[in-house]
Amino acid sequence: TDLWMMLVLDLIIISSVLLFNREFTAISFDEEFSQVIGVPVNLFYLLLLTLVALSVVILIKVVGIILVIALLTIPAVTARQFTFKIPRMMMLSSMIGIIFTLTGLWLSYILDVSSGATIVMILAIFFIVTYIVKRT
Structure with a gap:
């Protein structure tokens, strides 16, 4: 089941990066400017942190x-x-x-x-x- 969870998470992460690459890059460099140009900074920041947290939790269980x-x-x-x-x-x-x-x-x-x-x-x-x- 851990491998299936990793596969699903991989697909979610790859899809998110492909779909929201510009937004992730923008908020990584300058949150204020991103907000000015209309990027929902809090939403993408939360999504990015959630993806990292899920990755870490699942991978710690599998590899340490x-x-x-x-x-x-x-x-x-x-x-x-x-x-x-x-x-x-x-x-x-x-x-x-x-x-x-x-x-x-x-x-x-x-x-x-x-x-x-x-x-x-x-x-x-x-x-x-x-x-x-x-x-x-």
């Missing part, structure tokens, strides 16, 4: 808090090093999360170690390496 926090932050921070444009950042962050989650799962299977810890370590190493390379 450490992996959830790592997957919410590390891909986004890493993507931010490469682009400042929100659509590119969203795509790159998603790709980083998917690629390194699959890599971590594969490595944990090969090495017979915990998958969550392996995924977090792979993400952290990638972030540190890209951070050092971008700074030098």
Whole structure:
């Protein structure tokens, strides 16, 4: 049942992002200006927080808090090093999360170690390496 709940939530999140991408981007940058141009800021802010909260609650139950926090932050921070444009950042962050989650799962299977810890370590190493390379 957890997988079905995750699938339904994924569909809701993807649909919401596709339908309301401009509104989410607008309120993320400037709530006051968004309100001036007619965006119902409170509604979209509540929707965004609800989607994040539901994601966290469901994923904590399935994979644990450490992996959830790592997957919410590390891909986004890493993507931010490469682009400042929100659509590119969203795509790159998603790709980083998917690629390194699959890599971590594969490595944990090969090495017979915990998958969550392996995924977090792979993400952290990638972030540190890209951070050092971008700074030098």
